[in-house]
Amino acid sequence: MSRPRQLAVIATSALALAAALAASVAIGSVTLPLGDVLDALKGANDAESHLIVRELRVPRTVAGLVAGACLGVSGVLLQGATRNPLASPAMLGITAGAGFAVVVTVALLGLPSGHAVWAAFGGGAAGFGIALLLAGSGRDGLSPVRLALSGAIVSTMLAAWTTAILTLNEYAAEEVRDWLAGSLAGRDITAVAPLLPLVAAALILAWALARPLDALALGDEAAVGLGQRPGRVRLAAAVAALALAAVAVAMAGPIAFVGLAVPHIARFLVGGGHRALLVASVLLGPALLLVADVIGRIVARPSEVQAGVITALIGAPVLVRIVMNRKVAL
Amino acid sequence: MTSAEATAVPARAAIRKRALRGRIVVTALLALTAAVAAWALALGSSETTLLEVVGAVWGFGDSGQVFIVQQLRLPRVLTALLVGAALGASGTLMQGLMRNPLASPDVVGVTGGAGLAAVLAIGASVPPLGLPVAAAAGAATATGLLYLFSGRGGTAGSRLVLIGIGIHAVASAGIALVMSRLPVGRLGAAEVWLAGSLHARNWTHATAAAIGLAIALPAAYWLLRRLSVLELGDDLAIGAGVHVRHTRTALLAMSAVLAGIAVAVAGPIAFVALGAPHIARRIAGPTRAATLTTAVLVGSLLVLAADIIGQRLFAPTSLAAGVVTAALGAPYLLWLLHRTGKR
Numbered sequence: 001m002s003r004p005r006q007l008a009v010i011a012t013s014a015l016a017l018a019a020a021l022a023a024s025v026a027i028g029s030v031t032l033p034l035g036d037v038l039d040a041l042k043g044a045n046d047a048e049s050h051l052i053v054r055e056l057r058v059p060r061t062v063a064g065l066v067a068g069a070c071l072g073v074s075g076v077l078l079q080g081a082t083r084n085p086l087a088s089p090a091m092l093g094i095t096a097g098a099g100f101a102v103v104v105t106v107a108l109l110g111l112p113s114g115h116a117v118w119a120a121f122g123g124g125a126a127g128f129g130i131a132l133l134l135a136g137s138g139r140d141g142l143s144p145v146r147l148a149l150s151g152a153i154v155s156t157m158l159a160a161w162t163t164a165i166l167t168l169n170e171y172a173a174e175e176v177r178d179w180l181a182g183s184l185a186g187r188d189i190t191a192v193a194p195l196l197p198l199v200a201a202a203l204i205l206a207w208a209l210a211r212p213l214d215a216l217a218l219g220d221e222a223a224v225g226l227g228q229r230p231g232r233v234r235l236a237a238a239v240a241a242l243a244l245a246a247v248a249v250a251m252a253g254p255i256a257f258v259g260l261a262v263p264h265i266a267r268f269l270v271g272g273g274h275r276a277l278l279v280a281s282v283l284l285g286p287a288l289l290l291v292a293d294v295i296g297r298i299v300a301r302p303s304e305v306q307a308g309v310i311t312a313l314i315g316a317p318v319l320v321r322i323v324m325n326r327k328v329a330l
Numbered sequence: 331m332t333s334a335e336a337t338a339v340p341a342r343a344a345i346r347k348r349a350l351r352g353r354i355v356v357t358a359l360l361a362l363t364a365a366v367a368a369w370a371l372a373l374g375s376s377e378t379t380l381l382e383v384v385g386a387v388w389g390f391g392d393s394g395q396v397f398i399v400q401q402l403r404l405p406r407v408l409t410a411l412l413v414g415a416a417l418g419a420s421g422t423l424m425q426g427l428m429r430n431p432l433a434s435p436d437v438v439g440v441t442g443g444a445g446l447a448a449v450l451a452i453g454a455s456v457p458p459l460g461l462p463v464a465a466a467a468g469a470a471t472a473t474g475l476l477y478l479f480s481g482r483g484g485t486a487g488s489r490l491v492l493i494g495i496g497i498h499a500v501a502s503a504g505i506a507l508v509m510s511r512l513p514v515g516r517l518g519a520a521e522v523w524l525a526g527s528l529h530a531r532n533w534t535h536a537t538a539a540a541i542g543l544a545i546a547l548p549a550a551y552w553l554l555r556r557l558s559v560l561e562l563g564d565d566l567a568i569g570a571g572v573h574v575r576h577t578r579t580a581l582l583a584m585s586a587v588l589a590g591i592a593v594a595v596a597g598p599i600a601f602v603a604l605g606a607p608h609i610a611r612r613i614a615g616p617t618r619a620a621t622l623t624t625a626v627l628v629g630s631l632l633v634l635a636a637d638i639i640g641q642r643l644f645a646p647t648s649l650a651a652g653v654v655t656a657a658l659g660a661p662y663l664l665w666l667l668h669r670t671g672k673r
Contacts, residue, residue: 007639086492101521134667147496148668156436156600157660163525164653168644171375305510312503320479320496323489 006276009269011285020290025053025158026269028297051143060184064290064307067252068262069108070199070244072285073206075259075279076266077244078303085322088260089124089245092135094255097127098249100158117195117250124246127240129155161190182255182308184293190207194245202243205280209237210274217272244308257291257315264322275282288314352620355613359627364412366631370407373397381649392655401532411630412539412604413596418629419550420588421603422610422622426482426554427581428445430491432667434604435469435589438494439620441600442471442501444593445524449508452520461523462538462594468506469590471503472497473582526599526652535595542591547626554622555579599652602632608666632659 002189026037032049040053071089078087091094102116134150162180213231215223220230245259265288266280292310299305346403369384378386378395383393386399421434428438447468451461475497480490505524512520522529556577589603609632610625633651636658640649 092365130664145491146667147428148492149437150664151661152437152498153432153494153663153667156656159655160600160656160660164649164657167525167649167653168647181510256503300646303510305507308587309506309510311505312499313507316496316499316503319499320493321495324479324490 006270006273008200010276010279010283013269013287017207017287017290019282020287020294021061021065022134023294024290027058027294028052028057029329031160031262034295058186060293062288063251064293065185065286066196066199067255067257068201068286068289069282070248070251070285071255071259071289072262072281073203073278074241074244074248075263075285076274076281077209077237077241077261078259080209080216080274080277081234081241083217084145085264086148086260086262086319089241089248090155090256090259091131091147093127093131093151094124094153094242094245095127095203095254095259096155096158097251098132098152098178098246099254100162101126102250103162103165103180107165108177110317120244120250121243125242127154127158128242132253137201141295179253181306182253182311183306184252184289184307187293187305192253194252198243199247202240205236205246206278207231207275209240211239212277213274214272216275227246252289255289256312257318258311261311261315261318262288264318343349344458349620352614352624356620356623359624359631363627363631363634366634366638367407370410370634371403373638373642377583385550389612405533406531406535406637407534407634409539409595410528410634412536412543413528413592413599414602414628414633415626415631416539416543416546416588416592416598416629417609417633418606418625418627419427419547419594419622420585421605421626421629422607423553423585423588424603425580425607427585428490431608432604432663433491434601435585436598436600436603438476438491438500439497439499439501440469440473440494440497440586440589441593441598442475442505443475444469444590446501446504446508447471448523448597449505449512449520449591452509452516452523455516459534464591465594466587469586469593470583471584472501477579477582500596517521522650523597525650527650528596528633529648529650531596539591539595542587546587546591550584550588551595551622552632553577553584596633597650597652599633599636600656601663602629602636604657605655605659605662608630613666 022034022037022253024170025041026032026034030049030052031118032053034047037053040050041058061287074094075088078089078092079085081087098120104118104123105119131147131150133152134154166176187314212223212228215228216230216233218226221235223230248255248259260287262281263277266277266284270280289307292314293307296305296307296310368380368383371387372378372380382395383399386396387404389396389400416433424433424435424438425431427433443669444465448461448465451464456464476490476494479493479497509517509520545566549651587655592599592603606616606629607621607625612622613628614620616625631657636654637651639658640651640654643649
């Protein structure tokens, strides 16, 4: 794909993200004029609308920005490392594992939700390990079907265990239900602030892995010929992807399909080179998540629908579309 | 004796041996199911002895006890058995059709479609009797979509499974969307139903399930014979004169009907349709009809056992049978996935 076209796509994606950011602070159960929004962002603090913007909408927009970028990049890394079009945080059990771990720590151990991040991290790693182990144990390696099935089964199992815990502990049910559906509302972004260096490190690692992943796409032998070590590249990509997905889950709950759909949309727009893919995904991930969040605020006024529900409604058809593509070997 | 006859004799003996094994397994399962059912009838908040239960079923004994057993416990136990039978049969058909040991109505979105339709019906405050109809319609719609998207040549198992997973995801998201719009008063009803519970099932449920099964199960047996021909592979089946496409469509539809019956009556009870055929294959050996019969019985036993466990494990809080089957069934399935990979 030509360089100018890639640049044009990336510029358009950046504009789309800017529009999504603006919509996210302006639109909600009450739509605010952009003038008020700008005043509030500049520091004005004298009207109710300013309070809404500063206390409610800016935090959830930041949460959406970070979580969306993390999920998009995580998906690119996982798909590149496994060379599997269905690889994504949700398919590989990371999302479900992190979600279950958070419910256990909050509901059973009664820890404050500030610890959720680390629980999400550990649970995500465990889910990832189980799903990879199961999906990769076959003769044909990480085939898309085995990956999807193991992801679906791990998710169903953890969902049932979560339901059981919530049935037995109604107090916890109140606290985590919103989070479990993948909501950006009421995020305490200060709790996640210590993780931002981690996100930055993972993003830098992802950028450094772009060229090695390009080589890997040619096949392991070609990658070795180009001076790469496939095993190391995969491990590094998996670690970075896990870190990013865990942060996203801790921030926004188990949001489905952003990590799957965004890399595919990006690949369709900018081609298969990983540098362009990463840049496009970092922009499109948050754009998709924020748009989903805004839609969720509009469709159910005055209450709202969690962003995770909307991303599933948008993203699952993308999955069906990928699978229907005969060129994808299953 | 020619060499052909010489090999035919041991082969026939092996078939006879397998048939005998099938009969033993079925008899043992029937006995076990009857025993567990009797035990389930005796369990509950009011203590009843087994002897009193047997009397009460036929209307003898203390009138209070007769009421509890005949009107409360018996329909619940029967519903559990019938639902399990439908799920076991549905899963057996679907796994045969997709030639994928991990296919089942709850994985490919049939159950999800039924759930979405039922939640919509609850939202529209359809009378209780309309709920099963809505669920069955949802199951049929999901199956239709599955068939539509898999398209020409899409009967290849793995693509169908993946498309089904996508449909399931859309249905789940749809359920969450509808749930977030439900008024608080109806939210509870939807949640109870979605957990896959046998709580408060009465004779209406049991009768509806029985009628549905009486029609669907014989059809399933008939389709299974055609399925055996199909399993020789598409090319051979065409040679054998079986219209592959129509049989597949009929199989998919019948599997959906059976799953629809189960979901309509008890809500989505996970993993039974997936697990029962596997357990059946392990204990009954690979003969086809025996597998279906065994899977039907294993399914019944699983749902009934899950209901008992759900009621007793954390008493007085009771867990829905669907939660129990999913929580216990999934690890079994993960192990299964691991094992099929090794082969």
